[in-house]
Amino acid sequence: MDAKARGFACPRCTVGRCAPKTTTFVDVYHGQLLAMPNARAFICDVCHFVEFEQEMLDRLWEELYGEVAREDLQSVAGHKRSSTYGES
Numbered sequence: 001m002d003a004k005a006r007g008f009a010c011p012r013c014t015v016g017r018c019a020p021k022t023t024t025f026v027d028v029y030h031g032q033l034l035a036m037p038n039a040r041a042f043i044c045d046v047c048h049f050v051e052f053e054q055e056m057l058d059r060l061w062e063e064l065y066g067e068v069a070r071e072d073l074q075s076v077a078g079h080k081r082s083s084t085y086g087e088s
């Protein structure tokens with residue numbers, strides 16, 4: 001365990017301490033609500049600033065949206081190409 005695992009000074013209020021806890025991670029992706037209970041995060045005991053573990057977010061993103069995100073990128077790129085350059 002590194003030092004950060006035990007908490008760190010809050011970057012928002014600078015008074016509180018962000019300690020590891022679990023909370024519900026909520027996000028909106030393509031107009032759909034995503035909620036993940038018991039997500040690990042560091043939460044400030046004063047202003048309740050929440051910082052989710054980047055590792056957790058990366059893993060979540062890859063698992064849930066990895067495929068979809070890639071497809072979206074490709075379709076957007078394809079659309080852009082055809083509308084920008086047309087059929088010559």
Ligand SMILES: [Zn+2]
Nearest residue numbers: 010013044047
């Ligand atoms: Zn704070």
